[in-house]
Amino acid sequence: MSVSGAEGGLPAAGGRRRRGPGMTEVARAAGVSQKTVSRVVNGEPHVSPEVRDRVLRAIRELDYRPNTAARALLLGRYRRIGVVSLGSSLYGPSTLLIALERAMQRAGYSVALASTLEGQKVSAAVDALLEQGVDGIVLSEPIDDGTPLRLSADVPVVSLGEGVELTPGTSAVVGGDGVAAARMATEHLLSLGHRTVWHLPGPQDWWAARDRLRGWREALTAAGAPEPPLPSPGDWSPASGYAAGRQLAELSDITAVFAANDDMAIGALRAFADAGRAVPGDVSVVGYDDIPAAAYLSPPLTTVRQNFAAVADRAVDVLIALIEGRPAPAEPSGQAVELTVRASTGPVRDQGPVPHPAPAP
Amino acid sequence: MSVSGAEGGLPAAGGRRRRGPGMTEVARAAGVSQKTVSRVVNGEPHVSPEVRDRVLRAIRELDYRPNTAARALLLGRYRRIGVVSLGSSLYGPSTLLIALERAMQRAGYSVALASTLEGQKVSAAVDALLEQGVDGIVLSEPIDDGTPLRLSADVPVVSLGEGVELTPGTSAVVGGDGVAAARMATEHLLSLGHRTVWHLPGPQDWWAARDRLRGWREALTAAGAPEPPLPSPGDWSPASGYAAGRQLAELSDITAVFAANDDMAIGALRAFADAGRAVPGDVSVVGYDDIPAAAYLSPPLTTVRQNFAAVADRAVDVLIALIEGRPAPAEPSGQAVELTVRASTGPVRDQGPVPHPAPAP
DNA sequence: GTCCCAGATGACTACGTAGTCCAAGATCGC
DNA sequence: GCGATCTTGGACTACGTAGTCATCTGGGAC
Incomplete structure (x- = not known):
């Protein structure tokens, strides 16, 4: 193996991990250049079907997986979105989180989760996400301690509430109704x-x-x-x-x-x-x-039901548009909210004063 | 700027992102070498206090943030753990997810979330996490379709249930009670x-x-x-x-x-x-x-209350031990589960037969 | 037959970081 | 006062990928 250096002198724990094969190894197995493997992996044109097949077979045989760290390093983009949540298991926030995850997965982005621990500021969670590397951030259930939150992220941010003051041009507020x-x-x-x-x-x-x-x-x-x-x-x-x-x-x-x-x-x-x-x-x-x-x-x-999926979809649409430099999609029409009438509400019985404490005359 | 190539000829949208400063720029600002900046950032010894201060000041002035992609590429480790969830907003799973996130954050790992979309297999979510780059995986609420799930991840996996067959040596099952x-x-x-x-x-x-x-x-x-x-x-x-x-x-x-x-x-x-x-x-x-x-x-x-935080803490402890090659920590003692008696249970009233549908003779 | 063009492929390089190894200065023992 | 050791800092390199540009081949136009 050519990577024997990584195997030999290094401690097993805490050191470098054993890695899977890279494009270079796939290229060697298929008898082509690393760049051609890259072309096949990314579906670029100008690869003959025969070579493509050979490469794909080598990929399968070696169980090759592209290394996202290398790709991210080179491109400066991570295909990952950070979500700041409040770390509560309340119905609304967790339903929204699930919906956000679904929408991001559908859009081909992976999800980094950061919750604001008790007493911690939202900005700490944002910093953690930025440090880890994300292309954009969703503030899921923003709260504020009076003063609006001022963020200086160098990536687009979408807030699902209004208590946030964002750098213009790379941010947006997407509210439910x-x-x-x-x-x-x-x-x-x-x-x-x-x-x-x-x-x-x-x-x-x-x-x-x-x-x-x-x-x-x-x-x-x-x-x-x-x-x-x-x-x-x-x-x-x-x-x-x-x-x-x-x-x-x-x-x-x-x-x-x-x-x-x-x-x-x-x-x-x-x-x-x-x-x-x-x-x-x-x-x-x-x-x-x-x-x-x-x-x-x-x-x-x-009770009133919000359409969390619609809110999440729109937030992700807007954020990805910001990330990819496209114009933000048009506001979708239609109420995202709906009243469900059940038995806990009814007409006023009468206007007699105190109903129970004293059964007045 | 020496990185002007990245600024000039490339399209703004979909291309490479504008990047923050790297260690090289910090080094230039502080008048030291890039390696010395690396030493300061990682708290390594053999840096004089005076140089350290100069570097730290430059870091603050340039708003430098270490690039995790580069670090991950070099080290082969991501300091990130993947969580496979079912994508439901049920109380148990979402409480557990929150608890897992907290535990991982405390341990210095960031969290990648992947949910199994409807009809999708757990293994698809695992693949997505592996592709993105994680050091370990937690299967939060494993379900199975009859046959035990067989995973071939090249990272440690901790399952919070038993319906999973894992490659030995790099995996563990941590159940609640x-x-x-x-x-x-x-x-x-x-x-x-x-x-x-x-x-x-x-x-x-x-x-x-x-x-x-x-x-x-x-x-x-x-x-x-x-x-x-x-x-x-x-x-x-x-x-x-x-x-x-x-x-x-x-x-x-x-x-x-x-x-x-x-x-x-x-x-x-x-x-x-x-x-x-x-x-x-x-x-x-x-x-x-x-x-x-x-x-x-x-x-x-x-009702019965599970201690989700304890389960999550233990799962993360075990997983990180596997990741870092340490022996798994000892099983903590103590019941993680507790019965809360309220008014919905009481002694049997009598043993008379049918109470309501038909008052039998 | 010659020329040219398009398609196919590869060599080279940069991305930002940390490990390795070396050099220069500082400090110590004798 | 001289070598030995320690401290400090830097040069160089690899990690895996994709952009850039060069090269090569074959086929069609003339």
Whole structure:
């Protein structure tokens, strides 16, 4: 072997790895030059069918795999996209991550994953990705600590939220339709005759939570409904939904609640049940996400479903266009969001004041 | 610039990317050789503090980032681990993925993600990872289509299940304690006085589902309880749990059910409610996963919680030991699994025959 | 028959890094 | 004061790939 140097004097552990064959070895086996192997591998023209066959056979026999590190070094491109995730296993983020991975794989890019560990900034995850070598970055569930995040990556960046300030020309924001979805959920409740709708907000450092709050507010304003005070924001968990639900259940005039996500809605359902308020008899509840369990809760939950696949596809389209210097594709038309009405919402029963705590005359 | 060739004649799109500075440029700026920069970057000894400072300053000024492609090409190692996931957003798999990412990041490895698209084999995902360049692979939620998966990767592989046949010497199976957990859940129900326990199995091509089935069976056998027939296996979804629950609700002598996961348990809860069987009055139900919502369901769900972080940490420990040629670390002691008893399980009410469908004489 | 052109193939090189080996200066022992 | 050892830094090279350009062959036009 010509590569015996790599085998001989080096320690097995921590040293250089045994490598597979390279184009040179394939070339020798096929009796052609390394460059011709390169042509075959990359499907370039000007290779006679006979030579091509010989090379392909040698590739198969040697179990040759192209070395992406060498290719990346030469071309300066990695065919890899980095995804910054929050490292949570919440339904929305993980569904989105899966959808992003699928879209990137379809586009011929591989995926590098970096999560922001607790307390760590997004920029640390971005740095880790840049150091590892990526052609572009998707900020999957951006959060911010008040000030907008300022990134100076030398690759295109697509953010799925708005709390990010990016260098112009190489970046883009691709949002789902969170505001519209929240508006839709609120309007549904108003259309059932509820005088107004209360909101269980999510963590306000999440872009998604702010969007839902905004959509709720917009719908109330548009309908001329009064805006009730907000309970303290939750953290997407059922526990936080329960806590907020307990607060709300104390109030007598509540008939409709829009929770920031399904998990918080589940907590609120439990809180209302514990307080003796029937859902949907006394209070209607709407969630957000349409988790698989939503249809099987007691009562089945009215909720809003986002089209994560569509959001992911568009984000990847835009990012790859930026990477490859093509113009960004046109905004696809069509709502990516949909309300599923189930048994947790219903018309207002009556306008009698306090339903349970004291069965008024 | 000496690299002007890369700037000049090449097309901007699809061609070579503009690159950051290399060690050579840093060296020129600091007035040392490229090798000395390499020494500073890698923390090697034999560099005077003064030179080190000069180099570090140049690095900061030029915003130098080491090129991992070049390093990987030279060393044959990538400091990257591939994770094969199933591309589902189920609670277990996504929690595990997050935990794996955290563990790898902590160990100084970056993460390449590949999911098996629908209908695609695991080996395709493995090939994609190998082609991209990884030092090792974790099979996160291995499934198999009957025959054990036979992989011929030239890197170490750690599988989190058993349905995989691996080349010896460079691979390992690191299981959670799924069997023990299922046994624990079943024993809990038996200890409440239930004559036997029915099981809602998960998809049997998943290793995790087979483990739970096995643990359930072992507990019944050990207790001398009869083994009831199995409903058709579900797919982890609440819908499939509902379907199986409807089947079981027809039967008169059911008092205890162990579902393969919490989502299926949620479906079963709904099915029993629809059939007029009270939980836990008539039927006790145990789930698996302890999803955040479990404590807030109606009724709150007794369930089993796996320690995903522990499983992930151990998998990464073992894999990195294999990669670096160190002996695998000792098996950590301690149960990674825990039963949380809530209101969905209770003692048998009585042994009277059919509670609801027909109040037999 | 000569010329020319297109297709087919290969030699050479750069990409950025770290291992190897060598050179020059510094420090020490005697 | 001189060789021996240590410290510090640099020159050179390989890693596997694809771009550039040169070479060679064969066939058709004239």
